[in-house]
Amino acid sequence: MSQQPPSPVQPLETIADVYYVPFKSFADERGRFAEIFRREWFPQVSWERIQSNRSDSVAGVLRGVHYHHHQIDYWTVAAGTIRVALVDMRPASPTHRVATTIDIGPENNIGLFIPVGVAHGFLALTDCTLIYVVNNYYDGGADEQGIAWNDPELGIEWGLEREPILSERDRNNPLLRDIPPNNMP
Numbered sequence: 001m002s003q004q005p006p007s008p009v010q011p012l013e014t015i016a017d018v019y020y021v022p023f024k025s026f027a028d029e030r031g032r033f034a035e036i037f038r039r040e041w042f043p044q045v046s047w048e049r050i051q052s053n054r055s056d057s058v059a060g061v062l063r064g065v066h067y068h069h070h071q072i073d074y075w076t077v078a079a080g081t082i083r084v085a086l087v088d089m090r091p092a093s094p095t096h097r098v099a100t101t102i103d104i105g106p107e108n109n110i111g112l113f114i115p116v117g118v119a120h121g122f123l124a125l126t127d128c129t130l131i132y133v134v135n136n137y138y139d140g141g142a143d144e145q146g147i148a149w150n151d152p153e154l155g156i157e158w159g160l161e162r163e164p165i166l167s168e169r170d171r172n173n174p175l176l177r178d179i180p181p182n183n184m185p
Contacts, residue, residue: 009041009113014100015088018118021111023076036076036111037133045072045135052133054078057124062164064121065147065154065173067185071136073114080128081105085156087147089185090117099155117185119147121170123158145183146173153177 012018021041023034039047057063059080067089075084087099103125104110114120122130136143146169147154153176158164 007041012086012100012102012112014095015086015098015118016093016095017115018086019113020102021113023109023111025109034109036131037074042072042074042113047135049136050133051137052131055130055132057082057128057130058165059124059126059128060162060165061124062121062149062158062166062170063124064170065119065149065151065156066121066144067119067147068116068143068145069185070116070143071134072116073112073120074133075104075112075114076110076131077104078129078131080124080126081107082122082124082128082130083159084112084120084122085149085154085158086114087119087154087156088117089119089147091184093117099157101157101159119154121149123160123164145179146170147179148173148175151175 008021009019012020023036025032025034065085065087081103082105083101083103085101088095088097090096104112149170
């Protein structure tokens with residue numbers, strides 16, 4: 001009987017139920033290889049319906065801040081560097097309303113597990129490619145809600161040096177105080 005290697009999954013200390021996976025890369029003269037996702041790393045989630053997505057952004061793009069009622073995200077950066085912002089919107093969580101940021105890229109090559117109810121977004125610090133796996137198929141946006149990226153109540157430290165590039169939708173996301181209670185996670 002072969003023994004499974006220990007799980008590489010680590011808890012992110014600032015927000016409950018958010019995890020990261022440090023990737024172990026194997027390099028030679030041809031390039032690099034790293035295993036980036038296994039279903040068994042996250043047994044608390046049903047991965048029966050998996051959808052993988054790719055998002056390419058130019059430096060200065062800010063995407064988010066979004067949250068879901070039914071979808072879990074698992075992010076990894078294939079190229080470039082992003083600053084991820086996370087805000088725990090779950091009222092029953094011990095880290096409710098905690099906000100944090102984490103940079104992901106060549107210097108911090110990880111996968112990031114984002115549970116239901118944790119709002120998330122990213123700032124492209126360089127041109128970048130984000131690959132993300134979700135545990136539900138895209139539903140036209142019905143499950144994806146947004147909060148204004150610059151809402152002072154969220155307390156996100158983006159570290160911006162100039163005005164970000166935003167989609168029309170993200171530019172019009174409401175402030176937290178304007179979101180009806182029944183639309184919160």
